[in-house]
Each structure stands twice: as structure tokens, then as C-alpha cells.
Amino acid sequence: MSAEKSTAGLAGVVAGRTELSSVGQEGRGLTYRGYAIEDLAANASLEEVAYLLIHGHLPAARELDGYRAKLKSLRSLPSEICSTLELIPGTAHPMDVLRTGCSLLGCLETETDPNSAADQADRLLATLPSMLFYWYHYHRDGSRIGFEAPEPTLAGYILHLLHGSAPSEMARRAMDMSLILYAEHEFNASTFAARITTSTLSDYHSAITSAIGTLRGNLHGGANEAAMELIERFADPDEAERELLGMLTRKEKIMGFGHRVYREEDPRSTIVKEVARALAVSPENKRLFAVSERIEQVMWREKRIITNLDFYSANAYHSLGIPTPMFTPLFVFARTTGWSAHIIEQRKDNRLIRPGADYVGSDPRPYVPIDERTEPGR
Ligand SMILES: CC(=O)SCCNC(=O)CCNC(=O)[C@H](O)C(C)(C)COP(=O)(O)OP(=O)(O)OC[C@H]1O[C@@H](n2cnc3c(N)ncnc32)[C@H](O)[C@@H]1OP(=O)(O)O
Numbered sequence: 001m002s003a004e005k006s007t008a009g010l011a012g013v014v015a016g017r018t019e020l021s022s023v024g025q026e027g028r029g030l031t032y033r034g035y036a037i038e039d040l041a042a043n044a045s046l047e048e049v050a051y052l053l054i055h056g057h058l059p060a061a062r063e064l065d066g067y068r069a070k071l072k073s074l075r076s077l078p079s080e081i082c083s084t085l086e087l088i089p090g091t092a093h094p095m096d097v098l099r100t101g102c103s104l105l106g107c108l109e110t111e112t113d114p115n116s117a118a119d120q121a122d123r124l125l126a127t128l129p130s131m132l133f134y135w136y137h138y139h140r141d142g143s144r145i146g147f148e149a150p151e152p153t154l155a156g157y158i159l160h161l162l163h164g165s166a167p168s169e170m171a172r173r174a175m176d177m178s179l180i181l182y183a184e185h186e187f188n189a190s191t192f193a194a195r196i197t198t199s200t201l202s203d204y205h206s207a208i209t210s211a212i213g214t215l216r217g218n219l220h221g222g223a224n225e226a227a228m229e230l231i232e233r234f235a236d237p238d239e240a241e242r243e244l245l246g247m248l249t250r251k252e253k254i255m256g257f258g259h260r261v262y263r264e265e266d267p268r269s270t271i272v273k274e275v276a277r278a279l280a281v282s283p284e285n286k287r288l289f290a291v292s293e294r295i296e297q298v299m300w301r302e303k304r305i306i307t308n309l310d311f312y313s314a315n316a317y318h319s320l321g322i323p324t325p326m327f328t329p330l331f332v333f334a335r336t337t338g339w340s341a342h343i344i345e346q347r348k349d350n351r352l353i354r355p356g357a358d359y360v361g362s363d364p365r366p367y368v369p370i371d372e373r374t375e376p377g378r
């Protein structure tokens, strides 16, 4: 591999320091502030993880109760946001809705104290699901939903607002686990975008708006939606195998596979695969799970490329009845915790992030007056 290819996309370049997560030490493994992702996913809730990331320690029972109550009290939207959500077309992508909603919240509740990022994070975490589902229901059937669902957790609130009724315990737990898995991941592209914006001394909402826009693309958060679209294309595992081989021959990218840091295993994929397996109860979801397993087998056999978190998350979300265009917004709800913690960390020891570039353009040349110029190719 040429030196140019090896560092293209900043691959392998260490761009700063963080206490928030360790990713892929020796090609595998993930910890949030030293706690293994396996332990957090099995035992914690998103609120515990959010508190850990943003405030620095796992909350004691009283702290957790207070934190949950605070988030619950912050769910209502200002009327200006509701009116704007009504104006955004129902055909917009939900990621664009969240990007706009976050930006508008920054206009209405502008951050003036850089030490208030944790409070800004609480408000945004609490309101992002309200924004998405207000917009969704308004454009689906004209209803203006309220925000008083009696759900103490973010996981329950998301499912309740989407479906309009209390979720099952199994669904609530699956959503909580998924949010934990998606919460934080070191210097991924969207987090780095948030840190770059923060490094200019910009405000909290600008940093998160940058991050949402960066997460939207298919090479990053958008991959969970693209993975679902792929899985749904195939009637059965044999068709999936045949078509996949063709895609690989044509050098097409298979969404939900590969990772910049993990080479042997994305530990979150192993966890979410079991969540997806448990949720795949209906014949239709069992079929989609079998198709997914075959795609995984073929990718490993042919290319030695692993599933990343996005692949089986797609199956899990589909089984939970979540519309595919809402998959990446769920990633936003979760990653807002990690982004916020990174904004706080960046501010603690800030220096403008501004890398250099190798100039590969023209040699110096004289300016040509406009009446002496010709159009290229003419
Ligand atoms: C939560 C997340 O954001 S995780 C990432 C989600 N994104 C996806 O799932 C999109 C699909 N995956 C990809 O495009 C890539 O694997 C990325 C963007 C995640 C990582 O990109 P990079 O680190 O630049 O890829 P990397 O250098 O490891 O690629 C090595 C080789 O494997 C190939 N490869 C990597 N991923 C895939 C894939 N999903 N499908 C097919 N081939 C792949 C590359 O094309 C490259 O082949 P080449 O050497 O012949 O050019």
C-alpha cells in the first residue's frame, strides 16, 4: 500500500486524545470510560451511559432517578419548533428533520455559557424524539401528538411516541441496548465533525448540527438504512448469496460491513446480532434474519470483511416495527450522548483543529485578464 493510500481519509492518524472510549485496541474491544461494552449493554440503561459519558461516572441510584426525572421534564417542544416541523415536507428525510430541529433549538435556546453544555445536552436528548415523532405523525395523519407519555426512559419514550402505545418490556430492553451500543465511538467522522466545530469556539447546537449532517451519509450512520434496503431485496438466503457474489464482482460496497478500526470483530455487532435473533419471531423477520446471516457468511468467506454495528441493528429495528428511514435518527438519539461528552472534553483543553494538506495543484502562473481567457475545450 502506498503511503498516500495508507493515510488517505486520515486512516491510522492519531488526531487527539480522549478519555471517553477505547476502540479496537489490538483490532477488537470497546470500553466507555473503562467499562466494557458487553457489561454496559447487559446491565445498564441509556441514561446510565449518558451520565457516565457526560458527567464522568456511573450514577448512583439517586443520581439516576434525578437524571431520568430531569430528562422527562424537558421533553416538550417550543411552539415555534412545532410550527416549523409542520412546514417541513412530509417527504423530507428524517435526518434532515433532526438537523433542522437541532439548529432551530439553537436559535430559540441559544447557548451563551460554554460551561452549560451538559444542560444543553439534556434538553436536546429529551427533545430529539419529540421533534422526529411530532413531524412524523403530523405528516402521516395530521395529528399533533403530545409529549406526556409516562415513560421514564428514553428507550420507552421513543417506542411509545412512534407506535402511540406503551411498548413491551422486551422491546424496551432491546431499544435500550441498541442505544447503549450506538452511544459513543471515539473519533468517528461525526464526532470529529463536532469536535472541529467546537474547536473554533462555536456553540453546542452548531457542533451537534455538524455531527448530524456528517452522520447522515451511507459510509457512516446511513449504513443501517442502506443495510436494510439490501437485506429486503432478497427472497431467501440462496438468492442473497447469488446476488451478493455479483455485487462483489462488480466491486460494489456492501453496507453494514467493514470498519475503519475493527478488523476482526465489531464487538457491538456480536451483541446486536443476538438482540436481532431474539426479536425475529415472525416468519417474515426470521426470513430476513436468515438472509442476513447468509450475507454475513458470504462476506467473510469471500472477503474476510466483518459486520459492523449497523448490519444487525437493521434487523433488530425492523423487528421492532421501526420504519427504515428512522434507523439513522435512532443513531442520532444515542450518539448525542457521545457527541456532547466530546464537546465538553474538547472545550476543556481546546486548540483549533486545522490539519495541513499536500498541495498538488498548478505551479505558480500569471493572472490572465478576462478578455484574453478561453473556455476549457474550446
Ligand atoms: C457505525 C458506523 O458508522 S460503522 C460504518 C458504517 N458504514 C458502512 O457499513 C459502509 C460500508 N463500509 C465501508 O464503506 C467501509 O468499510 C468503511 C467506510 C466503513 C471503512 O472504510 P475504509 O477504512 O476506508 O475501508 P478499508 O480501507 O478497510 O477497505 C479495505 C478494502 O475492503 C473493501 N471494503 C471495505 N468495506 C467494504 C464493504 N462494506 N463492501 C465491500 N468492500 C469493502 C474496500 O473497498 C477496500 O478494497 P480495496 O483494497 O480493493 O480498495
Ligand SMILES: O=C([O-])CC(=O)C(=O)O
Binding pocket: 184, 185, 187, 188, 189, 220, 260, 261, 308, 309
Ligand atoms: O467509529 C467509526 O468509524 C464509525 C462509528 O461511529 C461507529 O462504528 O460507531
